[in-house]
Amino acid sequence: MERAKGIFMIIIGAMLWGATGPMMEWILDTGKMSVSFMLIIRLVLAGLGLLLVLKMKGVHITRPLRHKVWLRQMVIFGIIGMLGVQFTFAGSINTSNAVIATLFQFLAPIYIILFVSIRQKERPPASQVIGMAVTMAGLFLLLTNGTLSEFALTKEALFFGLAVGFTFAFYTLYPVRLMNEWGVLLSVGWGMLIGGLTLLLLNILRFGKEIGALADVNLSLMLLLIIIVGTVAFLLFLGSMKYISPVETSILSSFEPLTAIIISAIWFGSVLGLWQMVGGAIMLLGVTGLSVAGSKAKTEEGILPES
Secondary structure: OHHHHHHHHHHHHHHHHHHHHHHHHHHHHOOOOOHHHHHHHHHHHHHHHHHHHHHHOOOOOOHHHHOHHHHHHHHHHHHHHHHHHHHHHHHHHHHOOHHHHHHHHHHHHHHHHHHHHHHHOOOOOHHHHHHHHHHHHHHHHHHHOOOOOOOOOOHHHHHHHHHHHHHHHHHHHOOHHHHHHHOHHHHHHHHHHHHHHHHHHHOHHHHHHHHHHHHOHHHHHHHHHHHHHHHHHHHHHHHHOOOOOHHHHHHHOOHHHHHHHHHHHHHOOOOOOHHHHHHHHHHHHHHHHHHHHOOHHHHHOOOHHHO
16 A cells, blocks of 8 residues: 555656646746746745745754754755756756756766766676666667757757756755755755755846746746645655655656656647657666666765765
8 A cells, every 4th residue: 555655656746747847948938037037936935935834843944054064065955956956957948848858857877877986986787887878879869869960959958958967966966964864855945945045146136137027927826836836746756765666766757758748749739759759768768777777876875975
């Protein structure tokens, strides 16, 4: 019964995450909100919301900030991890589309394996090398749509896409000790708030000029929906890990790009090319293979905070 509960949670969570991509794409396509403005509102409100809920439950939310070591790690996580993954994902959507951005984040296991191999000064097992090769073959088809004459994506889209995988890997590895010490919700709440406020400081003048965009009721409601749906999806993802294995999580996460593809096709009429579809499927197959093989990163989860 508990396993069935975990499967249900990861499927719904993945589908909700997949749905947020097209929502963000719609907001950015209107031209009234920049990536930075959208993320400032999303991160600050979501971060404040999580911290407020924890405060109401009696959690001493400022405790991590009273220790220099944890404060430093929280700031790094908020800026490079939380803001980094959000900004590169939104940038990838803005320069390509929600489907491609979603698929690019599945490059994260490759970055993790390479980092751990370099750190340990050991070559990755053959099974992981095969998984990485399959994933890269899928990426090649996604980028070229089966022809060497030209890339199917712009250089800017390629940059943001590759950056999504890197920041997602950092986001996965870095906060392990933070979350073990202070809990997932508190770490994520502060990460969102720190990331959002940092982006606000960097775009304070532009933010003031764009604040009028919130007067558009449709845009504001869509942004609010993104915040709610994204937060619920995140909680379902976390909860599912108590009941199912990482391999099952990896396989069932394929509902995320599938949802993005279906919604994008219905909403925007955008469909990937045949070979791009094949490439996306191959990428998911490669990532699943990496999960089955077992990542050595599991034993090195907490090494990043020490650097």
